[in-house]
Amino acid sequence: MTLAPIVLFCYNRVDHLRETIQYLAANPLAKDSILYVFSDGPKTNTAREDAERVQKVRDYLPTIEGFADVRIKAAETNQGLANSIIRGVSEVIAQHGRVIVMEDDIICTTDFLEFQNAALDFYENHPLVFSISGYLYPFTIPSPYSKDVLLLPRASSLGWSTWKDRWELADWLVPDYAEFIRNPEARRAFSASGSDLIPMFEKQQKGLISSWAIRWSYTHFKQKRYCLYPIRSKVEHIGYDAGTNFGRFSRHHNTALHEGKIQLTADVQPEPEMVRNLKQYFRPSLIRQAINWYKYGI
Numbered sequence: 001m002t003l004a005p006i007v008l009f010c011y012n013r014v015d016h017l018r019e020t021i022q023y024l025a026a027n028p029l030a031k032d033s034i035l036y037v038f039s040d041g042p043k044t045n046t047a048r049e050d051a052e053r054v055q056k057v058r059d060y061l062p063t064i065e066g067f068a069d070v071r072i073k074a075a076e077t078n079q080g081l082a083n084s085i086i087r088g089v090s091e092v093i094a095q096h097g098r099v100i101v102m103e104d105d106i107i108c109t110t111d112f113l114e115f116q117n118a119a120l121d122f123y124e125n126h127p128l129v130f131s132i133s134g135y136l137y138p139f140t141i142p143s144p145y146s147k148d149v150l151l152l153p154r155a156s157s158l159g160w161s162t163w164k165d166r167w168e169l170a171d172w173l174v175p176d177y178a179e180f181i182r183n184p185e186a187r188r189a190f191s192a193s194g195s196d197l198i199p200m201f202e203k204q205q206k207g208l209i210s211s212w213a214i215r216w217s218y219t220h221f222k223q224k225r226y227c228l229y230p231i232r233s234k235v236e237h238i239g240y241d242a243g244t245n246f247g248r249f250s251r252h253h254n255t256a257l258h259e260g261k262i263q264l265t266a267d268v269q270p271e272p273e274m275v276r277n278l279k280q281y282f283r284p285s286l287i288r289q290a291i292n293w294y295k296y297g298i
Contacts, residue, residue: 001117002121003032003034004033004098004099004100004161005033005034005092005096005099005100006034006067006099006101006113007036007089007100008021008036008037008103009038009040009084009085010037010039011039012053013104013105013239014056016105016238017057017104019238020102020103023108024066024108025066025067026110027108027112027113028110028113028114029113030066031068032068033113034067034068034069034096035064035067035068035069035070036071036088036092037064037070037073038073039054039057039072039075040075040078040081041054041074041076041077041078042078061074073088073091081103081210081212082210082212085212086172086212089167093162093163093164093167097163097164098120098162098163098164099162100116100120100160100161101160102159102235105238106158106238107235107238107257108134108234110259111234111260112159112235115234116159116161118262118264119132119262119264120161123264124163127225128268128270129151129225129227129228130162130223130226130227131155131156131160131220131227132160132228133158133160133229134156134233135156135159135160135229135233135234136150136230136232136233137278139278139280140277140281141274141277142273142277147231148263149228149230149231149262149263149264149265149268150228150231150271150274151227151228151271152193152227152274153192153221153227154193154194154197154220154227155213155217155219155220155227156229157212157213158237159234159235169222169223170219172215174205174215177201177205181198181202181205192275192279193275193278193282194278194281194282194283195282195284196283197214197282199284200214201218226270228268232258233257233258234257234258234262236257
Protein backbone atom coordinates (compact mmCIF):
# COMPACT_ATOMS: atom_id res chain seq x y z
CA MET A 1 0.00 0.00 0.00
CA THR A 2 1.33 3.44 -0.98
CA LEU A 3 0.64 5.82 1.90
CA ALA A 4 -0.63 9.23 0.83
CA PRO A 5 0.55 12.30 2.74
CA ILE A 6 -1.99 13.92 5.03
CA VAL A 7 -2.58 17.61 4.36
CA LEU A 8 -4.14 19.46 7.30
CA PHE A 9 -5.37 23.05 7.15
CA CYS A 10 -5.67 25.11 10.33
CA TYR A 11 -6.23 28.69 11.37
CA ASN A 12 -6.85 29.97 14.90
CA ARG A 13 -8.60 27.26 16.93
CA VAL A 14 -5.91 25.39 18.78
CA ASP A 15 -8.30 23.29 20.88
CA HIS A 16 -10.05 21.89 17.79
CA LEU A 17 -6.68 21.33 16.15
CA ARG A 18 -5.39 19.34 19.13
CA GLU A 19 -8.45 17.11 18.99
CA THR A 20 -8.09 16.58 15.25
CA ILE A 21 -4.43 15.63 15.69
CA GLN A 22 -5.25 13.33 18.60
CA TYR A 23 -7.72 11.34 16.51
CA LEU A 24 -5.46 11.26 13.45
CA ALA A 25 -2.44 10.09 15.46
CA ALA A 26 -4.51 7.20 16.89
CA ASN A 27 -4.53 5.65 13.40
CA PRO A 28 -1.92 2.85 13.18
CA LEU A 29 -0.82 4.18 9.77
CA ALA A 30 -0.10 7.65 11.16
CA LYS A 31 3.39 6.72 12.30
CA ASP A 32 4.32 5.89 8.70
CA SER A 33 2.55 8.90 7.14
CA ILE A 34 3.88 12.37 6.35
CA LEU A 35 1.76 15.16 7.82
CA TYR A 36 1.76 18.56 6.13
CA VAL A 37 0.20 21.34 8.22
CA PHE A 38 -0.78 24.56 6.46
CA SER A 39 -1.26 27.22 9.12
CA ASP A 40 -3.08 30.32 7.87
CA GLY A 41 -1.97 33.75 9.07
CA PRO A 42 -3.98 36.34 11.02
CA LYS A 43 -6.40 38.68 9.27
CA THR A 44 -5.20 42.26 9.02
CA ASN A 45 -8.64 43.80 9.63
CA THR A 46 -9.43 41.96 12.88
CA ALA A 47 -8.66 42.54 16.50
CA ARG A 48 -5.36 41.69 18.15
CA GLU A 49 -7.11 38.64 19.61
CA ASP A 50 -7.01 36.94 16.19
CA ALA A 51 -3.23 37.23 15.95
CA GLU A 52 -2.91 35.87 19.48
CA ARG A 53 -5.08 32.88 18.64
CA VAL A 54 -3.04 32.18 15.52
CA GLN A 55 0.12 32.37 17.60
CA LYS A 56 -1.26 29.75 20.01
CA VAL A 57 -1.68 27.45 17.02
CA ARG A 58 1.86 28.20 15.87
CA ASP A 59 3.21 27.45 19.36
CA TYR A 60 1.45 24.10 19.35
CA LEU A 61 2.48 22.91 15.89
CA PRO A 62 6.12 22.00 16.73
CA THR A 63 4.89 19.69 19.51
CA ILE A 64 2.93 17.40 17.16
CA GLU A 65 4.09 13.79 17.36
CA GLY A 66 2.95 10.40 16.09
CA PHE A 67 3.69 10.82 12.37
CA ALA A 68 6.63 9.82 10.16
CA ASP A 69 7.37 13.49 9.55
CA VAL A 70 5.58 16.77 10.30
CA ARG A 71 6.12 19.55 7.77
CA ILE A 72 4.74 22.93 8.81
CA LYS A 73 3.82 25.59 6.25
CA ALA A 74 3.02 28.84 8.05
CA ALA A 75 1.56 31.73 6.03
CA GLU A 76 2.59 35.23 7.10
CA THR A 77 -0.75 36.75 6.12
CA ASN A 78 -4.27 35.39 5.90
CA GLN A 79 -4.91 33.43 2.71
CA GLY A 80 -8.47 32.31 3.47
CA LEU A 81 -9.55 28.68 3.52
CA ALA A 82 -10.32 28.37 -0.20
CA ASN A 83 -6.98 29.78 -1.35
CA SER A 84 -5.11 27.81 1.31
CA ILE A 85 -6.63 24.51 0.23
CA ILE A 86 -6.19 25.12 -3.51
CA ARG A 87 -2.55 26.14 -3.10
CA GLY A 88 -1.68 23.64 -0.39
CA VAL A 89 -3.20 20.61 -2.07
CA SER A 90 -1.66 21.63 -5.41
CA GLU A 91 1.79 21.91 -3.83
CA VAL A 92 1.70 18.56 -2.03
CA ILE A 93 -0.07 16.56 -4.73
CA ALA A 94 2.47 17.73 -7.33
CA GLN A 95 5.17 16.07 -5.23
CA HIS A 96 3.35 12.94 -4.02
CA GLY A 97 0.68 12.25 -6.66
CA ARG A 98 -2.11 11.78 -4.10
CA VAL A 99 -3.29 13.40 -0.86
CA ILE A 100 -5.60 12.90 2.10
CA VAL A 101 -7.06 16.26 3.15
CA MET A 102 -8.27 17.27 6.61
CA GLU A 103 -9.29 20.53 8.26
CA ASP A 104 -8.78 21.48 11.89
CA ASP A 105 -12.37 20.79 12.95
CA ILE A 106 -12.69 17.17 11.86
CA ILE A 107 -12.16 14.02 13.93
CA CYS A 108 -11.80 10.53 12.53
CA THR A 109 -11.89 6.83 13.34
CA THR A 110 -8.73 4.83 14.01
CA ASP A 111 -9.13 3.14 10.61
CA PHE A 112 -9.75 6.32 8.59
CA LEU A 113 -6.25 6.35 7.10
CA GLU A 114 -6.48 2.65 6.28
CA PHE A 115 -9.75 3.20 4.41
CA GLN A 116 -8.48 6.24 2.52
CA ASN A 117 -5.16 4.67 1.50
CA ALA A 118 -6.75 1.37 0.50
CA ALA A 119 -9.37 3.19 -1.58
CA LEU A 120 -6.74 5.39 -3.25
CA ASP A 121 -4.91 2.25 -4.36
CA PHE A 122 -8.04 0.31 -5.32
CA TYR A 123 -9.81 3.04 -7.31
CA GLU A 124 -6.83 4.82 -8.86
CA ASN A 125 -7.74 3.61 -12.35
CA HIS A 126 -11.51 3.35 -11.87
CA PRO A 127 -13.30 5.24 -14.67
CA LEU A 128 -15.96 6.79 -12.37
CA VAL A 129 -14.16 7.62 -9.12
CA PHE A 130 -12.79 11.17 -8.95
CA SER A 131 -12.34 11.57 -5.19
CA ILE A 132 -12.94 9.68 -1.94
CA SER A 133 -14.79 10.94 1.14
CA GLY A 134 -14.52 9.74 4.71
CA TYR A 135 -17.92 11.26 5.51
CA LEU A 136 -21.42 10.29 4.44
CA TYR A 137 -24.23 12.85 4.49
CA PRO A 138 -27.05 11.53 6.72
CA PHE A 139 -29.63 11.10 3.97
CA THR A 140 -31.79 8.03 3.36
CA ILE A 141 -30.00 5.07 1.79
CA PRO A 142 -32.35 2.78 -0.18
CA SER A 143 -32.93 -0.36 1.89
CA PRO A 144 -31.91 -2.88 -0.80
CA TYR A 145 -28.45 -1.32 -1.09
CA SER A 146 -25.87 -3.80 0.22
CA LYS A 147 -22.43 -2.46 -0.75
CA ASP A 148 -20.05 -0.79 1.72
CA VAL A 149 -19.31 2.10 -0.68
CA LEU A 150 -21.45 4.27 -2.94
CA LEU A 151 -21.03 6.93 -5.62
CA LEU A 152 -22.51 10.42 -5.50
CA PRO A 153 -22.05 13.27 -7.99
CA ARG A 154 -21.52 15.73 -5.14
CA ALA A 155 -17.98 16.08 -3.79
CA SER A 156 -17.18 16.12 -0.08
CA SER A 157 -15.03 18.58 1.86
CA LEU A 158 -14.86 16.49 5.05
CA GLY A 159 -11.89 14.14 5.29
CA TRP A 160 -11.36 13.41 1.60
CA SER A 161 -8.68 12.33 -0.83
CA THR A 162 -7.85 12.41 -4.52
CA TRP A 163 -5.11 11.92 -7.10
CA LYS A 164 -2.95 14.38 -9.03
CA ASP A 165 -4.49 13.61 -12.43
CA ARG A 166 -7.99 14.40 -11.08
CA TRP A 167 -7.03 17.50 -9.09
CA GLU A 168 -5.28 19.06 -12.06
CA LEU A 169 -8.50 18.95 -14.10
CA ALA A 170 -10.02 21.66 -11.88
CA ASP A 171 -10.01 25.16 -13.35
CA TRP A 172 -10.47 27.33 -10.29
CA LEU A 173 -11.22 30.42 -12.41
CA VAL A 174 -14.25 28.63 -13.96
CA PRO A 175 -14.03 30.44 -17.32
CA ASP A 176 -17.13 28.65 -18.64
CA TYR A 177 -19.42 29.76 -15.80
CA ALA A 178 -21.37 32.33 -17.86
CA GLU A 179 -22.12 29.71 -20.51
CA PHE A 180 -23.06 27.14 -17.86
CA ILE A 181 -25.44 29.38 -15.90
CA ARG A 182 -27.36 30.29 -19.08
CA ASN A 183 -27.92 26.63 -19.90
CA PRO A 184 -31.11 25.31 -18.16
CA GLU A 185 -30.29 21.68 -18.94
CA ALA A 186 -26.80 21.98 -17.46
CA ARG A 187 -28.14 23.71 -14.36
CA ARG A 188 -30.73 20.96 -13.80
CA ALA A 189 -28.09 18.27 -14.22
CA PHE A 190 -25.69 19.93 -11.77
CA SER A 191 -28.51 20.41 -9.25
CA ALA A 192 -29.32 16.68 -9.30
CA SER A 193 -27.41 16.24 -6.02
CA GLY A 194 -28.68 19.38 -4.31
CA SER A 195 -30.78 22.44 -5.10
CA ASP A 196 -28.38 24.44 -2.96
CA LEU A 197 -25.51 24.01 -5.43
CA ILE A 198 -26.50 26.66 -8.00
CA PRO A 199 -27.11 29.42 -5.39
CA MET A 200 -23.79 28.52 -3.76
CA PHE A 201 -22.03 28.59 -7.13
CA GLU A 202 -23.58 31.95 -8.04
CA LYS A 203 -22.52 33.47 -4.71
CA GLN A 204 -19.00 32.16 -5.17
CA GLN A 205 -18.76 33.62 -8.65
CA LYS A 206 -20.04 37.00 -7.43
CA GLY A 207 -17.46 37.04 -4.64
CA LEU A 208 -20.04 36.84 -1.86
CA ILE A 209 -18.48 33.64 -0.54
CA SER A 210 -15.11 32.00 -1.14
CA SER A 211 -15.66 28.29 -1.76
CA TRP A 212 -13.20 25.85 -3.25
CA ALA A 213 -15.68 23.00 -2.57
CA ILE A 214 -18.40 24.19 -4.98
CA ARG A 215 -15.80 24.47 -7.72
CA TRP A 216 -14.51 21.00 -6.87
CA SER A 217 -18.07 19.61 -7.14
CA TYR A 218 -18.43 21.41 -10.48
CA THR A 219 -15.25 19.70 -11.68
CA HIS A 220 -16.77 16.31 -10.82
CA PHE A 221 -19.87 17.32 -12.79
CA LYS A 222 -17.90 18.47 -15.84
CA GLN A 223 -15.83 15.29 -15.88
CA LYS A 224 -18.96 13.14 -15.40
CA ARG A 225 -17.33 11.39 -12.47
CA TYR A 226 -18.16 10.84 -8.82
CA CYS A 227 -17.06 10.98 -5.22
CA LEU A 228 -16.84 7.60 -3.49
CA TYR A 229 -18.38 7.47 0.00
CA PRO A 230 -18.29 4.81 2.72
CA ILE A 231 -21.73 3.57 3.77
CA ARG A 232 -20.83 4.66 7.34
CA SER A 233 -18.93 7.83 8.23
CA LYS A 234 -15.29 7.63 9.22
CA VAL A 235 -15.10 11.34 10.08
CA GLU A 236 -17.20 13.82 12.02
CA HIS A 237 -17.32 17.61 11.94
CA ILE A 238 -16.83 19.34 15.31
CA GLY A 239 -16.54 22.98 14.21
CA TYR A 240 -19.86 24.44 15.32
CA ASP A 241 -18.40 27.54 16.96
CA ALA A 242 -18.51 29.99 14.04
CA GLY A 243 -15.59 28.54 12.13
CA THR A 244 -15.43 28.56 8.34
CA ASN A 245 -17.59 25.44 8.13
CA PHE A 246 -20.18 26.65 10.61
CA GLY A 247 -22.66 27.93 8.05
CA ARG A 248 -22.21 24.94 5.81
CA PHE A 249 -22.65 22.18 8.34
CA SER A 250 -24.64 23.51 11.30
CA ARG A 251 -27.86 22.23 9.71
CA HIS A 252 -26.45 18.75 9.24
CA HIS A 253 -26.99 16.02 11.78
CA ASN A 254 -23.68 14.41 12.55
CA THR A 255 -23.60 10.66 12.57
CA ALA A 256 -21.46 8.68 14.98
CA LEU A 257 -18.01 7.59 13.89
CA HIS A 258 -18.01 4.01 12.63
CA GLU A 259 -15.00 1.81 13.15
CA GLY A 260 -14.74 -1.31 11.01
CA LYS A 261 -13.40 -2.42 7.66
CA ILE A 262 -15.06 -1.12 4.50
CA GLN A 263 -15.29 -3.69 1.73
CA LEU A 264 -14.18 -2.08 -1.51
CA THR A 265 -15.84 -3.21 -4.71
CA ALA A 266 -15.00 -2.42 -8.32
CA ASP A 267 -18.54 -2.67 -9.67
CA VAL A 268 -19.91 0.30 -7.69
CA GLN A 269 -22.29 2.42 -9.77
CA PRO A 270 -24.34 5.59 -9.13
CA GLU A 271 -27.86 4.78 -7.93
CA PRO A 272 -30.61 7.15 -9.20
CA GLU A 273 -32.80 6.71 -6.11
CA MET A 274 -29.87 7.48 -3.83
CA VAL A 275 -29.08 10.65 -5.76
CA ARG A 276 -32.72 11.74 -5.54
CA ASN A 277 -32.65 11.20 -1.76
CA LEU A 278 -29.47 13.25 -1.52
CA LYS A 279 -31.08 16.11 -3.45
CA GLN A 280 -34.06 16.04 -1.09
CA TYR A 281 -31.73 16.19 1.91
CA PHE A 282 -30.06 19.34 0.54
CA ARG A 283 -33.32 20.99 -0.50
CA PRO A 284 -33.28 24.61 0.78
CA SER A 285 -36.16 25.83 2.91
CA LEU A 286 -38.92 27.82 1.21
CA ILE A 287 -37.61 30.98 2.87
CA ARG A 288 -34.10 30.32 1.57
CA GLN A 289 -35.46 29.60 -1.92
CA ALA A 290 -37.36 32.91 -1.85
CA ILE A 291 -34.25 34.80 -0.74
CA ASN A 292 -32.15 33.18 -3.48
CA TRP A 293 -34.72 34.11 -6.10
CA TYR A 294 -35.15 37.69 -4.86
CA LYS A 295 -31.45 38.46 -4.38
CA TYR A 296 -29.80 36.36 -7.08
CA GLY A 297 -32.55 35.42 -9.52
CA ILE A 298 -31.86 31.71 -9.04
